Amino acid sequence: MSQFILAIDQGTTSSRAIVFDNAYRERGLAQQEFPQHFPRSGWVEHDPEDIWRTVLATMRGALADAKLQAADIAAIGITNQRETTLIWDRKTGQPIHNAIVWQDRRTADMCEALRAEKAEPMVTAKTGLLLDPYFSGTKAAWILDHVEGARARAERGELAFGTVDTFLIWRLTGGKVHATDITNASRTLLCNIDTGDWDDDLLKLLRVPRALLPAIRECRGDFGVSDPALLGAAIPLRGVAGDQQAATIGQACFKPGMLKSTYGTGCFAVLNTGPTRIASRNKLLTTIAYRIDGETAYAIEGSIFVAGAAVQWLRDSLHLIARADESGVLAAAADPEQAVYMVPAFTGLGAPWWDPNARGAIFGLTRNSGPREFARAALDAVCYQTLDLLDAMRADWPGASDTVLRVDGGMVASDWMLQRLADILNAPVDRPVILETTSLGAAWLAGSGAGVWPDREAFAESWQRDRHFRPAMDAAARTKLVSGWRDAVRRTRS
DSSP: OOOEEEEEEEOSSEEEEEEEOTTOOEEEEEEEEOOOBOSSTTOOEEOHHHHHHHHHHHHHHHHHHHTOOGGGEEEEEEEEOSSOEEEEETTTOOBSSOEEOTTOOTTHHHHHHHHHTTOHHHHHHHHSOOSOTTSHHHHHHHHHHHSTTHHHHHHTTOEEEEEHHHHHHHHHTTTOOOEEEHHHHTTSSSEETTTTEEOHHHHHHHTOOGGGOOEEEOSBSOOOBOOHHHHSSOOBEEEEEEHHHHHHHHTTOOSTTOEEEEESSSEEEEEEEETOOOOOSSSOEEEEEEEETTEEEEEEEEEESOSHHHHHHHHHTSOOOSSTTHHHHHHHTSOTTOOOEEEOOBTBBOTTTOBTTOOOEEEOOOTTOOHHHHHHHHHHHHHHHHHHHHHHHHHHOGGGTTOOEEEESGGGGOHHHHHHHHHHHTSOEEEESOOOHHHHHHHHHHHHHTTSSOOHHHHHHTOOEEEEEOOOSOHHHHHHHHHHHHHHHHHHHO
16 A cells, blocks of 8 residues: 655645655645735635635645655645634535634624623633634634624534635535544634533534534544545545644654744644643643544643744835745844844734734834844744743743753744744754654644554654754843843733
């Protein structure tokens, strides 16, 4: 049986597909960006057909790049931008509204009203989450309330809800399978993470009909087979996980106390706490890291809404750089005497602040400030925000104090940024040989689910470090920089 796996990585700004062989080597890759839509300030949408078009095109492109046919693929794994919300017609498969993206803040008033009703303690007890527009449940309610006739149709069972994984499973299987995995379900505000099922109290609170919802399955399991008309042969779908959980798996963070942070559009740090569910006292999220063979691993997560997106802003809106990878070179050449701070709250601030009304700001500009200082400020903001998360994790769970941070995502190719990260955190940082850990995590779920890739222990042993970054910054300099950052955040929030 073939041991090639096709991983779909459907992200916030692009879709990617990678073919891996059983030595975890990349054999074929294709990637396509797609448009972002901003109907109002703080609103972010995607056209679902752009998502589907680019996923299908990149799947075909990755197969062509690998010089393989669909029949050569043992299984498909899916990882996806989480919380992004779609509702579609069960008969036609057509969405009734654009996808509302995880960054979108339109339901801030709804969340505030629920908090005023004292609903948040119950929500947090059941979901591990906070009442914030970030999550899917209020987005689904908004679509049902704002698309004519949608709520009545949903109650009659005519419509289907899903995060991006569910939408892709539906399209790939020709509408035969309406399912999600437990990691994506755990980010909806609708799933009880103790029972692993949709919760009637939460459905009633957010006014989401149960008839709308997909079945919840383990991360590694049977999600149907692809329609042979799409790629030329039917391929089993055997692994699904939200992008941050997939990266946790791809980084082989299977043991309690292991920590990874992914630097893509946003930044997401996930600390594996094993079978123990930790209730955060510092506004972090308790979530499900994965469920495999009936075993649930929990995690504490910190979510930063803007990381690589700040570099994209420098490139696409300010035109200060032509390519994202120029940012590290510019930052390294910035004037060390200028203390320029960027607080990239373009769509509010995530953990540990959870301030949906904050907006981006830049402090410390002088007449001499230019592209170099802007680039350094953008990368520094990622490091400072990671420190905020790590400090909160250490306060929540002392086991996080001595862990080494494993990093991945597009931004970690920059040596300058990772050294800066180690300096700001005052903690070691490890970059793996395989940077595509999100796709690799989805691929491992599918490959092991199909029985053609090794078990968890053998996969963990295959993890290899590319470079180890040790902190080298003077303590006084670090304290001064961090103090300036926290003052900038305070000014932004006020």
